[in-house]
Amino acid sequence: MKLIKFVSAISAGVALSCCISSLTIAKPQTVNAVSDATYTKYSKKFHKVIVTKKTAVYRIVRGKYGYLNRYVKAYTLMPGDVTTVRHRGIEWGWTVGKSYKYCTLKDSFSWFDEYLDTYYFDTNIFDNKMSESHKAYKLNNSQYRQLLKAGYNDYYISPKKLKYMKYLITKVWKIKPVKD
Incomplete structure (x- = not known):
């Protein structure tokens, strides 16, 4: 019985020392999205x-x-x-x-x-496609600012706002797509 307790105490000590040594040796890698x-x-x-x-x-x-x-x-x-x-x-x-x-x-x-003079928007933004079409709308600074005020963001655009932005670009400003 004493032998079993002695062996289990040694194995627990070895396991604990391995865990502690792995924590002290391994350095955490920091991931920084912005350099x-x-x-x-x-x-x-x-x-x-x-x-x-x-x-x-x-x-x-x-x-x-x-x-x-x-x-x-x-x-x-x-x-x-x-x-x-x-x-x-x-x-x-x-x-x-x-x-x-x-x-x-x-x-x-x-x-x-x-702040840039020109901004480029891929034409697939209005079709909800993830692939690139190699065609883009070329907007000047004031047009880009109007799109931001209308509700454009990079994450989610509601279909109603998307329709309004397409109307602004194609009908009001009459911008034709430019090949990349």
Whole structure:
């Protein structure tokens, strides 16, 4: 009986030591969807961007120390608005405007797009197809902003909004597809 207890205690000790050693040896791999180069790009200077999601902007009431800062809601950026942002990497996520008095508390890149002169939309977006047709609509900046205000986003577009966007592009603006 003592031999069975002794063998079971040794086997439990070996199993426990293997588990502990595997936990200390294996390093967790961090997966970062946005590279450090992108954060560096946005932290060096202010960038002009177009807002794609409704975003609250807060006024910073500075305290004696960084952890004593207070944030008072100032206004809301709506999709299609153009603003300047800079990633600060300090207590708040993004500085909005060049005065350093306003910020958003979001720390991601999902609420804005880079400000460009032209944007391309695949023609299959209106057919709900996942394949590429190698044809795209070429939109200028003001047209893209109107699409954002009409409810375009990357995740889900209701059929009613999709129909309205197709009407805007094909009938109102009379844009023809361009080959890639």
